[in-house]
Amino acid sequence: MMQEFRNLRDNYGAKGLRFDFVRGYTPERVNLWMKDFGDQAFCVGELWKSPGEFPASDWRNKASWQDILKDWSDRSRCAVFDFALKERLQNGSLAEWRHGLNGNPDPAWRQIAVTFVDNHDTGYSPGQYGGQHHWPVPEDKRNIAYAYILLSPGIPTVYWPDMYDWGRGDLIRTLIKLRKDAGIRADSPxxxxxxxxxxxxxxxxxxxxxxxxxxxxxxxxxxxxxxxxxxxxxxxxxxxxxSAPEDTTTTLHCDNANPGNGQAVYAVGSPVELGAWDPAHAIALKPTAPQRWSGAVVWPTQQAIKWKCVIRSLSNANQAYWQKDPDNSLTTGAGTEAVGSF
The missing domain is CATH 2.60.40.1180 (Golgi alpha-mannosidase II)
Known part of the structure; x- marks a missing residue:
């Protein structure tokens, strides 16, 4: 086996290896093969196995897709196809796509995720019989799925027919350019x-x-x-x-807040984190002291922020009582707290 890998490297120009159906051999074996092939070369494994497919006595039977994939990657020292994301593409809402390996809060998890919409096993293929299509993403989700993987962390891959056969190439090229121009990497925040x-x-x-x-x-x-x-x-x-150099956390306080029954206190403001001045998407605060409501916001440093406190109906976001002018102002990173008051 190792001799054939060397042959692919030395005589056919292989720069990395894709390991198919890695359920059939141990990740430690993959690590040994890659040490011989070239320890710094790229490699990726296809571990398409849900937690429930492992024996009940195996810890992975009760684990998450992410945990299983990261374990294989750690032991093989290779990247891994993000079947945690693929499973959510198939079965979850758009909001749940965040639970793919590429959306993990830890950059060490994001950087090993090889993201994809479909491949020759999961999707349809051109030709008389349409390919294997064991688990294809529905057509009405495919453009959105490509937008997500190409504009988010991980190592995105594009399925050949989507690029060259099915009229999706222009969108994919635009997304790739946007990704490159922004400098998005596998471990980007x-x-x-x-x-x-x-x-x-x-x-x-x-x-x-x-x-x-x-x-x-x-x-x-x-x-x-x-x-x-x-x-x-x-x-x-x-x-x-x-791009901002890093994120920072600010705790916002709203003082002299007296919400009535069916109301709560929110912070709304200019950044997307505060709803872009739309009270329907303001962030909810919690009571932390008499007449004080507070909440922490994570956002980029060195941003000039305008914001206000609002008391909003829990059932109708358009029923909102706003803090009087002027707006509260802050520059993120300059302090850890900011206060508004009714």
Missing amino acids: IRFQSHYSGLVATINGSRQRLLIALDADLSMIPEGFTQALFADAERIRAWQTR
Whole structure:
């Protein structure tokens, strides 16, 4: 086996190896093969096995898809196809796509995720019989799925027929260019904005910060962002701005707050993290002291923020009582707390 790998490397120009059906051999064996092939060469394994397929006595039977994939990657020292994301593409809502390996909060997990929409096993193929299509992503989700994998962390792959046979090539090329221009890498930071419908996320590339909204109700665009892409009847939207060096956490306080029955206190403001001035997507605060409500927000440093406190109906976001002018102002990273008051 090792002699054949060397032959592929030395005589056919192979720069890396894809290991198929890795259920049939141990990850430690893959590690030995790669040490012989070239310890710094790229490798990826296809571990298509759900937790329930492992014996009841195996720890993986009760584990998550992510845990199983990371374990194989750690032991083989290879990247792994992100079947945690693939499973959510098939069975989850858009908001649940964040639970793929490429959306993990730990960059060490994101950087080993080889993301994909379909391949020759899971999807359809050109030709008389249409390929294997064991687990294809539905057609109405495919453009959105490509937008997600190509504009988010991980190592994205493109299925040949989607690029060259089925009229999706122009969109894919546009997404690839946007990814490259922003400097998005496998381990780039991603932050999901769960107070919107669909999937809304910010991704920090080395050159630009992207805001993506996939089939989402983000209507008011945060200050500082410019439009980068509207596609697929605006189910795919992306904006860009300069990249921030790092994230920081600020605790917002709203003082003299006296919500009535069926009301709660929120913070709303200019950045996407605070709903872009839309009270329907403001962030909820919690009571922390008499007449004080507080909540922590994670956002990029060196951002000039305008914000206000609002008391909002729990059943109707349009029924909101706003803090009086002027707006509260802060620069992120300059302090760890900011206070507004009714």
